[in-house]
Amino acid sequence: MGRKCQLVMGPAGSGKSTYCATLMAHLEAARRPAKLLNLDPAAEHFEYDCTADVRDLITLADVADELGYGPNGALVYCMEYLAENLDWLDDAMGVDANPDADEYWIVDCPGQIELYTHFPIMRTIIAHLHRSAAFTICGVYCMEAAFVTDPFKFFSGCLSAMSAMVQLEIPHVNVLTKMDLIKDQIDPARLERYLWPDSSLMDEWTEGEGKWASSKWKGLNMAVTQLIDSYSMVSFIPLDITDDESIGALLLQIDHAVQYGEDLEPEEPKDEFDIEDGGGDEF
Incomplete structure (x- = not known):
């Protein structure tokens, strides 16, 4: 490990x-x-x-x-x-x-x-x-x-x-x-x-007649969010x-x-149809 x-x-x-x-x-x-x-x-x-x-x-x-x-x-x-x-x-x-x-x-x-x-x-x-x-x-x-x-x-x-x-x-x-x-x-x-x-979130916030829409910083805000969007990180x-x-x-x-x-060893799966326990049919 x-x-x-x-x-x-x-x-x-x-x-x-x-x-x-x-x-x-x-x-x-x-x-x-x-x-x-x-x-x-x-x-x-x-x-x-x-x-x-x-x-x-x-x-x-x-x-x-x-x-x-x-x-x-x-x-x-x-x-x-x-x-x-x-x-x-x-x-x-x-x-x-x-x-x-x-x-x-x-x-x-x-x-x-x-x-x-x-x-x-x-x-x-x-x-x-x-x-x-x-x-x-x-x-x-x-x-x-x-x-x-x-x-x-x-x-x-x-x-x-x-x-x-x-x-x-x-x-x-x-x-x-x-x-x-x-x-x-x-x-x-x-x-x-x-x-x-993504930038669509800022689009929603800046739509309409609210204070976000009238802000003189709207263009800058959109540019910043588009930067985040473009990196997709x-x-x-x-x-x-x-x-x-x-x-x-x-x-x-x-x-x-x-x-x-x-790198850990996987555990052995349990057999749900163990024949010895009568849990399944023998073929």
Whole structure:
């Protein structure tokens, strides 16, 4: 199997930590061993137990106190420090101690979107994980499902997801989180339109006499959505953390992206017509 890894990313408040806690509980119930790395130096509390924690190396609070940086600058400094001390990451993930381990890691990343869209920090970390331990990595980009009610927030989120996909150059699964909070507010058939977003959604929003139609930015908005449409890269999987089937369906997509289980021996099928048990006829 080798080492597999999910990089859970997205803006602050998008449900990354809740996703990690939910997935770890789901994997434990399925008796699938997994480890979790907190890569957010600004984290204060968790809904899960960490196998490894970047705050053992550096914390945002310490950087802010010692250097006088604000939250954003301190976070970037912390991540740059990590990128310069990747031997700590190898130790935390047991790369040197067990180089040929079969492991499945969930990595809870910081909520600063610049880390995934134009700073090279995450690319450096990804390249190191590929090189040092042959990790197979999938990016899991989280976006709040509530964004489907606002055209500008939704397509802004699509642009950020696409930017991360282009920048990081790894398999990506984009997730509409917090579906449990809005599932009674949106028609399932309507939701399907948002899972494969295209410019026709913006056409609908800008039709008629509403404020979208009269906006002087209509042409720019349409150009942006057509850019997303032309790349045909961004799609979403809805996640309802109260529904085991929803969690399982998402995990199946991610497992496929990291090729988890492809080298496992299949179980022998049970014979439903066992002659010795009288369950079938002898020919």
